[in-house]
Amino acid sequence: MTYLIAENVPNEPAGERFRRLVESPGIVEIPGAHNGMAALQAKAAGFDALYLSGAAMTASMGIPDLGFITVDEVCFFIRQLARASALPVLVDGDTGYGEALNVMHMVRNFEDAGAAAVQIEDQLLPKKCGHLNDKKLATAEEMAAKVAAARKARRHLYLVVRTDAAASEGIDGAVARAKLFLEAGADAIFPEALTNAEMFREFASKVDAPVLANMTEFGRTPYFTAREFEEMGYKMVIWPVSSFRVAAKAQEDLYAGLKRDGGTHEMLDIMQTRKELYATIGYHNFEALDQSIVATVTPDAPEKRSPANTMLGHNRQGE
DSSP states (O other), X not given: OTTTOGGGSOSSOHHHHHHHHHHSSSOEEEEBOOSHHHHHHHHXXXXXXEEEOHHHHHHHXXXXXXXXXXXXXXXXXXXXXXXXXXXXXXXXXXXXXXXXXXXXXXXXXXHHHTOSEEEEESBOSSOOOTTSSOOOBOOHHHHHHHHHHHHHHOSSOEEEEEEOTHHHHHHHHHHHHHHHHHHHTOSEEEEOOOOSHHXXXXXXXXXXXXXXXXOOTTSSSOOXXXXXXXXXXXXXXXEOSHHHHHHHHHHHHHHHHHHHHSSSTTSGGGSOOHHHHHHHHTHHHHXXXXXXXXXOOOOOOOOOOOHHHHHHHHHHHHO
């Protein structure tokens, strides 16, 4: 009910709420949520913050993650997550959509849309997923100028700066960049695509700031748990595209089954029911806000049966 009920909307700015999470004991577990429904489900599972991935956003739009979506398109997703869940949202800001002025424009728009934190990275356009090959990097000085611009523009937005330098410049190069970015105004550092526990430990030990780990699937990083990352010195961990991957695979199975069977009758057991959907989105709570709406009675689902039996039933009723 955070979307419409003023008393349920936190008064504290989202960035300050995110900062408080980072400064509290323990690692902050931040699952990706690619739309408002995923945000509600993550909140119901007990998470305190969300990550909005550029890869998940673009994939849900049917396009690759190459850095060509716009600030306004990202703000559409930010508003979904922030309004639906009221949780602080860390947003993937790619390369900042340009140079210093573009970064400042991004920061203000993301804050206005409800973002709590933004992540910007030191790649050049066209950027790639951090776990892919042959990434092109901006110079450390060029990236530091973007970080300083973001710091100058922000009112409360927490600044996470990602470096993709480990692959080409090694840990020492990535650490040197991280230190420069912190001097420019970064609040936290995100070393991308580290490939073993030793690299994670070394980076964290050499950077005097909160560090974020990316536990994406099917990438270069081995699978670690949140507790393992915490033991390696990390303050935040994201699972950026997991929700989208699961949803996309389920949809793939749905369409294949629908084409094969000519109906959804064989897939009802893996669907969210109408009652479960309404409970998740607070359907009846919304109805209660407008006295002109008669309270909905959720219909009982019919018994599962084959299309042949269903058709015979229709024929008998028509006779």
